[in-house]
Amino acid sequence: MSEKQTPLGALVTAGAMQNAAEAITDTIFMVKDISNAYLVTTADGDVMINTGFIGNGPRTKDLFAPHRTxxxxxxxxxxxxxxxxxxxxxxxxxxxxxxAGAGFTETAEYFDRLAPFLARRSGKLWASLTRRNGPPPVPPKVVPDVEVSDVLAFEHGGRSFEVHKTSGGETLCAVFVWLPAERTIFTGNLFGPVWRAMPNLVTIRGDRPRLVRAYLRSLDTVRALEPDLVITGHGEPIRGAHSIRADLDAMRAAVVHIERETIAGMNAGKSVHALMRDITLPEDGRIGEFHGKTSWVVRAIWEENAGWFHYADGTTGLYHVPRSAVDADLAALAGTAPLVARALAHLDAGRPLEALHLVEIALTAEPADPQALAVRKSALERLATDAAGRNLSETMWLKAEIADVDAILAAGDRTAPRPDTGSPAATAGNAALGD
Structure with a gap:
């Protein structure tokens, strides 16, 4: 699989070679990190918006030091x-x-409660990207002096600031910061980590779901402000009211289209997987899919409206025994070799997902079967080629799965960790990439 960096991967590692804070304006400075930190200077001291990642505090402080007032x-x-x-x-x-926003403390407690679970999942996705080994770093305990539930406006050093609670950010406690005199907005990851891109309403690492209508309300709030400068959580600022409005319109149109088509499909009796396959954006309405994907948004909207039980799963979906519980029986009845041969036929016909379904059944019976493992690896590599490194989560998942197969082949048995049992690494339990 190619080691070419994904667009989002390039953003979150952009600060690695930075040796000086970047001036966005004469009074706003940026230090790039997994998520960026910003310094706003005033006539009476400074304001910081976000601080960067765990362990990078001295670097953030040093790079901002020449600009402190x-x-x-x-x-x-x-x-x-x-x-x-x-x-x-x-x-x-x-x-x-x-x-911070209302619910900051509650959300941090949520991440603490699920820290081992989320650390395993985040480690599988992000260990190679963040180049961190061993136990994940522990986030600091932060107790805000104020948690904003609506709008907090204040004057400081001759500048006006407004902190707005949003209804649809990456976390339920999200806020944005508006400087009305300069028509400048700090959105954080309100629209995800990449501008003009598909939101990731439910991350594959795990997080509390983000509701589609809440996302759209937040977008409309920002659009109504008509900012001249947007400063996000990652990457370079976006300048110019006309360009910003066009981008916000495109993001809104894309998500509205997906919601409308998903609801229509649900009402027509289509399954979630059929809608994930069939719903696409118009050619002239496409936006980036670097963190979220159209098919994932379809599924998130379906489950937001219909919940966890899919009628297509049938009666067994109500109970604790998954279909995979009988994989060994299927393999015993069909035989490993015929399953692998049929999986290879699917792969040769350009159907890597069907190939994976069959080869996983075969591997239940023969975990170290080299032919089955080879087909599994080829199917994963085909998916990675098709993904073309566009979406970071998809790319990192496939890289991790391929690495698992390589480890099994090297060891001669199937002892490498499977999803949700991998070793924790890379990020804090609350998932650094925000996701």
């Missing part, structure tokens, strides 16, 4: 993912005031 009066956190607040302890000064 006085005490750090406030730190505003746009969401409770550790890549946004992990470097906070090193930035704190006497009387620094911490501002």
């Amino acid at each position: 006085g005490p750090l009066r406030r730190i505003i956190l746009t969401q409770s993912h550790a890549d946004h607040y992990g470097a906070l302890p090193e930035q704190l000064e006497t009387d620094t005031h911490i501002i």
Whole structure:
């Protein structure tokens, strides 16, 4: 599989070679990190918006130091993912005031409760990207001085700030920061980590679902402000009211189209998998699929409206025994060799998913069968080729699965970890890439 960096992967590693904070304006500076940190200077000290990831606090502080104008009066956190607040302890000064969205503490507690579960899943996806080994870093305990439930407006050092609680960010506690005089907005990851791209309403690593209508309401709120400058959680700022409006319109149109078509398909009696296959964006309405994907948004909307039980799963979907529980029986009846041969036929016909279904049945009976493993690896590589490195989560998942097969082949048995049992690594339990 190609080692070409995905667009989102390039963004989250962009700070690796940065040796000076970048000036966005004369009074706004950026330090790139897994999620970026921003410094806003005023006539009476400074305001920081997000701080960067765990362990990068000294770097953030050093890069901002040449631009500091006085005490750090406030730190505003746009969401409770550790890549946004992990470097906070090193930035704190006497009387620094911490501002976050309502639910920040509750969301952080949610990540704490599920830390081992989320660490395993995040480790499988992100270990190779973040180049961290061993146990995941532990996020700092942050207690905001204020949790904003609507709008918090304040004047500081001759500048006006507004902190707006949003209904549809990457976390349920998300806020954005609006500087009305400059018509500048800090959105964090309100629209995901990549601008003009598909939202990831439910991440594959696991997180609380984000509702599609809440996302659209948040987008409409930002659009109504008519900003001239958008500063996001990752990447370069977006400049120009006309371009920003066009991008927001495109993002809105794409998500509205997917929701409309999904609801229509549900009402017509189509299955979720049929809709995931069939719903696409018009050629002139496509946006990036670097973090979310059209098919994933379809599934998220379906399950937001219909819940976890799919009638197509039948009676057994109501109970604790999955269909895979009889894979060994199917393999015994059909034989490993015929299953592998049929899987290979599917693969040769351009159907790698069908090939994976069959070869997984075969591997239940013969976990170390080299022919079955070879077909599985080829099917995964075909999916990776088709994905073309566009979507980071998909790409990292496929890379991890291929690495698992390679490890099994090298060891001569099937002892490599499977999904949800991999070793924790890479990120904090609350999933640094935000996801």
